[in-house]
Amino acid sequence: MTDLVLLSGGMDSTAALAVSQHAGRLGAALSIRYGQRHAVEIDHARAITEHYGIQHYILDLSAWGALLSGSALTDPSVDLPYGHYAAESMKATIVPNRNATFLSAACGVAISLGHDQVVTAVHAGDHAIYPDCRPEFIDALNEAIALGTEDAVHISAPFVHVSKTQIAAIGADLDAPFELSWSCYEGGALHCGRCGTCTERIEAFRDSGVPDPTVYQSQAA
């Protein structure tokens, strides 16, 4: 009865890890390399697992990312969009079928390590742009994986109906180490403060009233 938490190193999965620990189910964390330009997030994930004293597994799917083209997250020839996360322009950051791939791979790893649940931090704010973050997708994949593994493992998506602002509040209540987390798609030395995911991060802290521990390089108005 333990969780393998998919930990990108961002604030959502950091809060999901805090929720799992609070529930007494925290087993280990799994981070995935897929050729993302912001691979610095993996170092942040490592620091977060050290904070919790849990095992951190890293799965290298960069060969998969290399076969994909056209996503701003993995293809250096595509420009990163700036502005609001929910905007149409953010579709450039779609990695095709990413969550089915990551969750399926993670479920195999969980079975092998003896965990019976994989936790993903997909949240309500992702629904507009990313079809593989919607509750009906998570439900359907859960059904498929239950059938494919004879119920050995399930997916939990505690934030699938929760906004990022609420995630900030929940995480703060549970002492999630947000100061160790990383959101920025640019993957520079500091959060850029202008890309879609920085914009979303800034809003979540501001709207929840949780102090934002992040140092931004610049900040859009």
Add this chain to the structure above:
Amino acid sequence: MTDLVLLSGGMDSTAALAVSQHAGRLGAALSIRYGQRHAVEIDHARAITEHYGIQHYILDLSAWGALLSGSALTDPSVDLPYGHYAAESMKATIVPNRNATFLSAACGVAISLGHDQVVTAVHAGDHAIYPDCRPEFIDALNEAIALGTEDAVHISAPFVHVSKTQIAAIGADLDAPFELSWSCYEGGALHCGRCGTCTERIEAFRDSGVPDPTVYQSQAA
């Protein structure tokens, strides 16, 4: 309206490729490395794609296989079982959640390459041992992936209700190059003729009346 065929290099996926070609949908083939001890099958897959004159993509998920333990196919410390493919002992060859992982990854690649269907050669003889080869699993995963990709790609499993003996007959009708295919789990110079998948191969040719082009090292009675 083209297929990306998951091609292990075995006789089932070779026949599936022939079916796709016959339907005028053959786009390309994708083979997956996952640390399988019979990685020689990838060379056979390559020869089969050369026979058809199509692009052959190879996806290296061996880092995923390395995180798994306990399967005879990927863990050198686990002995390969011999005897009949459908026997209980064959459960040692289960790779946890393999088909969800492979099919999900392949669907992402298909979208990126512009194919709208991924073909898998799972067949009726696999159902007893492998839950992720059953029709209800394929249907559920198809539903999940349709939701997760907004219908950009679907999975086709033309043999999900077809026996391996029927696959041999269908493939022979369509001139599938079975002589180029590889089944044996041992991955030696010749098919061993004794492991579960060799046993199944021998039976399929024998029961279908299709001449078996394979040279076996030895053959169980």
